[in-house]
């Protein structure tokens with residue numbers, strides 16, 4: 026059982042590549058902790074530093090309160106599973122799982138018993154005598170997890186263990202992995218760039234961006250109460266609406282969020298209004314998840330100060346409900362461009378002062394936008410920063426009319442308000 030603390034940990038690779046910067050994290054004993062973020066944000070580097078495979082450049086790494094910066098991997102008693110779990114090709118599944126126990130000098134009868142028990146838990150008990158080459162990807166990964174867990178490590182580290190598997194298997198295995206590590210109580214650090222995997226498996230999640238910690242908390246906390254625009258957008262499928270607004274304190278209405286052609290008002294009694302007043306006359310970013318927009322019944326105007334209007338352009342059927350995209354003439358914000366570290370000396374993932382790798386921004390944007398957003402609906406404005414695009418809303422089981430006008434009731438309590446730096450205007454509670 027192990028508690029992991031990263032106290033101001035940094036990692037600089039040769040060539041002055043700042044992969045991780047001033048990282049403060051506490052991973053509790055027995056926790057299933059997920060490191061989440063786009064490619065290149067430093068997830069694997071953190072995992073490898075915890076494993077002892079990569080040196081810590083600055084700060085302190087503590088395992089159970091003991092400084093571990095200079096401990097060898099063996100002294101840390103960690104087990105690691107990678108994207109393609111490595112197995113000895115000339116040993117059977119059972120032989121692979123026996124190996125760590127043989128090395129440890131475990132009694133043979135006890136070792137056989139443990140292998141049988143774990144293969145049953147992993148659903149590969151009928152494959153004990155099979156060679157790795159004859160297994161499917163999912164079965165191989167189960168065997169690799171079994172081999173890592175068999176010697177009961179104090180810390181279990183997994184680096185995108187499901188990313189080479191197809192969608193169905195991923196769902197099946199993520200449930201099983203979560204169940205298995207919880208039943209053993211082994212502290213587990215799990216790296217992924219898949220938000221659904223993170224949300225469904227984790228006790229807590231840390232969201233990383235360019236080597237920096239953006240937010241950490243339970244899946245519910247960081248979904249409902251994200252610290253930044255980046256986190257709100259990353260944990261969002263279908264995509265969150267990120268709208269550009271100007272805040273105006275108006276005596277009889279509260280703080281009006283002016284989207285240009287449309288507006289909503291945050292009433293004075295709302296606990297956010299004192300913080301919002303400080304942004305009077307200035308830009309803010311308003312995040313509204315599709316499920317926080319409800320179509321107003323036909324013929325009704327909708328409540329004053331909490332209704333947005335648009336014309337339905339695109340419909341998507343998602344089985345349980347319809348997702349609709351309505352043109353509302355409201356400028357939207359590109360989450361990847363908000364609050365990103367400036368390309369100065371020591372920018373994460375780049376050589377000192379060098380330009381970021383070509384295409385990285387586009388890849389991050391593609392990740393953030395996910396594949397549910399039809400590409401043609403986005404229209405860039407000439408500034409290139411604000412985009413005029415559609416309001417995405419959940420229309421429930423009633424199919425809205427394509428081309429029809431809709432009025433949408435905004436759930437003001439679930440509306441997220443960020444400053445221009447991408448941080449929430451009110452401090453998040455954790």
Ligand SMILES: Nc1ncnc2c1ncn2[C@@H]1O[C@H](COP(=O)(O)OP(=O)(O)OP(=O)(O)O)[C@@H](O)[C@H]1O
Nearest residue numbers: 038039042044063064065066067068069070373374
């Ligand atoms: N050995 C190395 N030498 C130099 N730079 C490295 C090295 N390993 C990683 N990096 C850089 O450090 C940054 C963080 O890499 P890391 O692999 O930790 O990211 P990641 O979030 O795990 O990405 P991915 O999801 O693509 O695996 C990247 O910019 C990467 O190019």
